[in-house]
Amino acid sequence: MLIKRRRGWELPESAATPEATYLNRRDLLKAAGLGAIAVAGGAIGAPGAFAQGPEVDPTASLYPFKQNMRYRLDRPLTPEKDATTYNNFYEFGTHKGIAPAAQALKLRPWTVRFEGMVETPMTVGFDELVKQMPMEERLYRFRCVEAWSMAVPWSGFPMKAMIEFARPLSSAKYVVMQTFMDPKVAPGQRQSWYPWPYTDGLTIEEATNELAFMATGIYGKPLPKQNGAPLRFVTPWKYGFKQVKSIVRVEFTDKRPVGYWEKLQSSEYGFWANVNPQVSHPRWSQATERVLGSDERVPTQLFNGYADFVAGLYKGLEKERLYA
Numbered sequence: 315m316l317i318k319r320r321r322g323w324e325l326p327e328s329a330a331t332p333e334a335t336y337l338n339r340r341d342l343l344k345a346a347g348l349g350a351i352a353v354a355g356g357a358i359g360a361p362g363a364f365a366q367g368p369e370v371d372p373t374a375s376l377y378p379f380k381q382n383m384r385y386r387l388d389r390p391l392t393p394e395k396d397a398t399t400y401n402n403f404y405e406f407g408t409h410k411g412i413a414p415a416a417q418a419l420k421l422r423p424w425t426v427r428f429e430g431m432v433e434t435p436m437t438v439g440f441d442e443l444v445k446q447m448p449m450e451e452r453l454y455r456f457r458c459v460e461a462w463s464m465a466v467p468w469s470g471f472p473m474k475a476m477i478e479f480a481r482p483l484s485s486a487k488y489v490v491m492q493t494f495m496d497p498k499v500a501p502g503q504r505q506s507w508y509p510w511p512y513t514d515g516l517t518i519e520e521a522t523n524e525l526a527f528m529a530t531g532i533y534g535k536p537l538p539k540q541n542g543a544p545l546r547f548v549t550p551w552k553y554g555f556k557q558v559k560s561i562v563r564v565e566f567t568d569k570r571p572v573g574y575w576e577k578l579q580s581s582e583y584g585f586w587a588n589v590n591p592q593v594s595h596p597r598w599s600q601a602t603e604r605v606l607g608s609d610e611r612v613p614t615q616l617f618n619g620y621a622d623f624v625a626g627l628y629k630g631l632e633k634e635r636l637y638a
């Protein structure tokens with residue numbers, strides 16, 4: 315007899331619970347005396363932000379990619395408009411409406427540098443990298459530490475394929491990814507109290523887990539700039555702040571990296587950042603999440619519903635701060 319075993323992410327969501335009050339991370343910055351977070355120069359949303367002229371994307375004609383049916387959703391996709399207009403990308407401002415300002419980012423030429431504990435350091439053009447990777451589409455949930463969530467059709471390739479391409483030494487224990495650094499186009503980077511450039515990392519075991527994904531597109535098209543074009547990473551069982559956008563550098567190391575948010579406030583944001591509804595953020599509950607593009611609030615699941623894939627990664631690490 316065939317017994318269908320339901321994976322965590324196929325479980326139906328139960329009734330919504332009332333919205334818990336929580337403070338967003340701007341309150342953290344205010345609390346730290348950094349209340350004046352309007353971006354210097356006032357470039358956000360300025361008309362000039364769009365005056366870059368069209369850029370040719372040689373990968374655009376490759377989209378859409380075939381969907382990998384192993385990764386299914388239990389909820390409707392987030393409307394594209396919501397996923398592409400409600401963003402976190404502090405390089406372009408600390409509010410959600412950074413999409414216009416992000417258009418100033420120039421995407422070609424774009425290279426990715428692989429270095430640190432690798433057999434041979436190398437710099438690869440983004441378009442060349444895409445040609446060599448096994449491209450596909452995956453539907454994943456996304457959970458921000460601020461307690462909102464999405465369901466997104468990502469295009470891209472498994473992170474494992476990129477790790478194999480980079481040929482790290484067997485002594486490498488972590489991979490660290492880094493965003494571009496260009497304060498001329500990213501006004502937020504002129505604010506020296508932030509630990510630019512934005513970085514974060516994973517253990518090699520996490521990075522080679524089948525769920526870890528390098529995204530180059532969403533909704534069957536190349537990534538919009540505000541979502542981290544041309545290359546970002548996606549780890550759906552972790553809070554979204556891990557998922558570095560607009561990556562230019564991939565470094566292998568044997569030292570545990572300290573990411574952007576951990577540098578900024580280590581009491582609130584740590585290395586592991588796995589989703590767990592039972593472990594509150596110091597300033598708000600993580601028990602439920604607001605579904606972007608709807609009025610719904612639904613219960614959050616352990617590892618964002620992906621425990622069957624990733625729980626094993628954390629065996630023996632119970633003493634670590636796995637859920638912050």
Ligand code: MTE
Binds near residue numbers: 403404541554
């Ligand atoms: N990457 C960079 N370079 N800068 C950022 O500010 N914000 C992170 C993550 N990656 C961020 C980043 C946070 S806090 C979240 S929740 C997600 O990007 C948001 O991704 P989205 O805008 O595509 O929803």
